[in-house]
Amino acid sequence: MYVDIKIPLPLEFDYAINMGYLSRSPNEVMFHIDDGKIFRRIPIGHGNPLVEVSRDNPGFLNVRLLENAEPLLKEEREAVIRYVREWFDLDTDLTPFYELAGSDPVLQKVVPALYGLRNIGIDDLFEAVCWGILGQQINLAFAYTLKRRFVESFGHSMDHNGVRYWTFPSPDVIASLSTADLTALQITGKKSEYLIGVAGLISEGKLSKRSLLDTADCKEAEKQLVSIRGIGPWTANYVLMRCLRFPSAFPIDDVGLHNAIKAVLGLEQKPSVQLIRQLSASWTNWEAYATFYLWRYLY
Numbered sequence: 001m002y003v004d005i006k007i008p009l010p011l012e013f014d015y016a017i018n019m020g021y022l023s024r025s026p027n028e029v030m031f032h033i034d035d036g037k038i039f040r041r042i043p044i045g046h047g048n049p050l051v052e053v054s055r056d057n058p059g060f061l062n063v064r065l066l067e068n069a070e071p072l073l074k075e076e077r078e079a080v081i082r083y084v085r086e087w088f089d090l091d092t093d094l095t096p097f098y099e100l101a102g103s104d105p106v107l108q109k110v111v112p113a114l115y116g117l118r119n120i121g122i123d124d125l126f127e128a129v130c131w132g133i134l135g136q137q138i139n140l141a142f143a144y145t146l147k148r149r150f151v152e153s154f155g156h157s158m159d160h161n162g163v164r165y166w167t168f169p170s171p172d173v174i175a176s177l178s179t180a181d182l183t184a185l186q187i188t189g190k191k192s193e194y195l196i197g198v199a200g201l202i203s204e205g206k207l208s209k210r211s212l213l214d215t216a217d218c219k220e221a222e223k224q225l226v227s228i229r230g231i232g233p234w235t236a237n238y239v240l241m242r243c244l245r246f247p248s249a250f251p252i253d254d255v256g257l258h259n260a261i262k263a264v265l266g267l268e269q270k271p272s273v274q275l276i277r278q279l280s281a282s283w284t285n286w287e288a289y290a291t292f293y294l295w296r297y298l299y
Contacts, residue, residue, distance in 0.1 A: 003065040005077065006057075007084055012094040014116025015055040021120060021296060027144035029151045030127075032163055039066070041158070041165050043124065044079040048167050050160055053084065061088070066160060089118045089245070097286050106279055107290060109264050110297045119292045121242050125209040126202050127168045128243035132235035133194050134187070140299070149185040174199035194230025201228065209244065218246040241288040250287035252276055260294035 009015075023033055031040035038053040052064040063084055085091055098115070101107035122128040134150065135143040154169035154177075174195060182192035201207040207228070212221045218240060225236035233253065240249035251257065258270040261279065265271075271279070283290045 003077075005063040005065075005080060007061040007063060007081060007090070009055075009059050009061060010090060010093070012098065012116055013088075013090070013118065015061075017114060017117045018088065018120060021117065024299065025140070025144045027141070027148050029144075029148040029166055030168065032165065039160075039163070039165065041167050042080065042083050043167060044076060044083055048156075049080070050158065050165055051080065051084075083123060086123055087121055089121060092118075092247075092289075094118075094289075097289050100282065100286060104282060106261060106264055107283075107293070110260075110293050114293055114296055117293065117296060119241065119245075119289055121245065123243065124168060125207075125212070125239070125243055126171050126174075126199065128239045129198050129231065129235070130168075130195055132238040133191055133198070133230055135238075136191065136232075136235065146185065146187055150182075150187070153181075153185060171199040171202040175203045191230070197229055198231070212244055218248045221246065222249075241291065246288065247285045248287050250280070250283075250291060252280075254291070256295050256298055257291055260298035263298060264294070 019033070019036065019038075022028075022031070022038060031038055033039070036054065039050065040053075041048040041050050047067070050066045052066055054062050054064075056062045061084065063080060065080070098111060101111040122131065130150070131143075131147060134146045138146075151166050151168060154173050155166045157164045157166045159165075177196055179189055179192040179196065182195060183189055187195070198207070212224060215221045215224065221240060221244060222233070222236045225231050225239060226233060231239075234251045237249045237251035240246040241251070252273055255270075258276070261267070261276065262270045280287060280290065
């Protein structure tokens with residue numbers, strides 16, 4: 001017997017647009033999409049339960065636990081709800097962002113096409129940092145290929161109805177590897193060193209999501225991240241946006257951001273950082289969402 005959990009949705013949520021974002025790569029390994037439904041294992045204990053997420057009724061997400069395990073305890077049920085709400089960023093009120101966008105020279109051309117898109121997150125700090133490092137200076141398609149190899153080589157899996165579902169490799173496992181283990185997957189030697197180094201810091205308790213969130217300041221959290229070998233400003237701000245949910249995280253040097261603004265404004269050349277600072281002057285505490293929307297608009 002399946003367990004179903006209904007999670008109410010904010011008005012500013014478009015299921016199809018968010019599914020479009022989640023479907024952007026056929027090489028995605030952390031979840032599987034079929035017939036408009038998302039299937040993934042979620043790391044909340046209780047054996048990392050496999051869930052199906054769908055929208056059966058307007059205004060609600062339906063989360064179905066697919067394994068015929070013992071009934072969830074109250075705290076486990078609450079953990080499932082928290083995870084899904086955080087994944088889809090359901091607790092952020094987008095009304096102020098949309099009001100801002102209505103008169104903004106850049107965002108007013110972007111938001112209407114993506115209304116209801118959420119900054120879909122990466123809950124696990126290690127996964128977010130790994131994804132940021134793997135994606136450095138390569139195209140998105142190859143980044144997904146590397147991530148798939150990484151997960152399938154060192155993560156854990158289970159089969160359900162002929163489909164294999166994965167959990168992300170643990171820091172303990174990656175910290176114990178040699179660089180040769182990772183370069184065998186076509187990950188560069190430097191990135192291999194960075195991944196093993198970050199895994200060691202997390203495994204030893206020297207870096208954690210909680211410690212970064214406890215700074216309560218985006219710039220201080222960024223400073224802590226960039227002090228780690230292999231994490232520059234772009235990777236740090238990617239993690240601040242997608243995992244730590246700092247609303248003012250802003251990877252201002254990002255090439256994709258520059259290309260998106262160039263396309264939106266019809267510029268002949270990519271905008272300078274100085275021009276982007278001027279254009280984003282009114283985005284205070286919405287820089288992360290503005291960036292996420294511009295990335296999606298471009299790709």
